[in-house]
Amino acid sequence: MWDTSLTTSRETDPDGALGLADSLAERGDGAIRALYERLGSAYAEQRWWPAETPFEVMLGAILTQNTAWTNVERALDQLRARIPLRPEPVLGLAEPVLAELIRPSGYYNVKARRLRCFCAALIEAGGEAALAAMPTEPLRHWLLAINGIGPETADDILLYAFERPVFVVDAYTRRLFRRLGMIDGDEGYERIRQQVEGAIGPDTACFNEYHALIVRHAKEVCRARTPACERCLLSRSCRQRGGE
């Protein structure tokens, strides 16, 4: 689903001053939808997640914790060269062997433990098909009960592996929303997630694309230390334009 009134808003408000500078509490829903519209008009479709199978998404979601995606790709390539990327072969590797294979992803000893823990839980639960049959909230609780899986990783898996309509809140999201004045920055994960999900509605394709667009814009333009405000399509609506 999508609010077609946004198209009208953009046409009548070409500068994009669509209330982005108002806080989530004041005009959150309009700002959230307007931001998606603006980013979507500026970038080509992102087509996330870069993986061959849902299980590869799950592995990638754990490996990408605290590291760049390029490092995850190197780790997955090494793992793929050694074993088929399925839960049983991953669990069949001794932990030190697994750790060595995923070394490029950083924190490789911790992540090897987390991957084995995750694969054991996945197999015990009956595999991907059993999880796919679960409603979203019980599935989120199941994921969060596994050692090393926090809300962001759980929602990455829910959205990109199981195609559930959830919004992923990561550091890029917080930075962009804060700079735009949409959040103070210290709101809890759940508050931001539920606010965005309430504004958008249960639209998996939109959440998939929205998160990918935020990451793209935050990496290329709204960078942490050197935001390129002079070429940012959101600059007219941004409270932080030019610095922190």
Ligand code: SF4
């Ligand atoms: S104007 Fe600058 S701080 Fe604001 S969203 Fe754009 S790049 Fe980020």
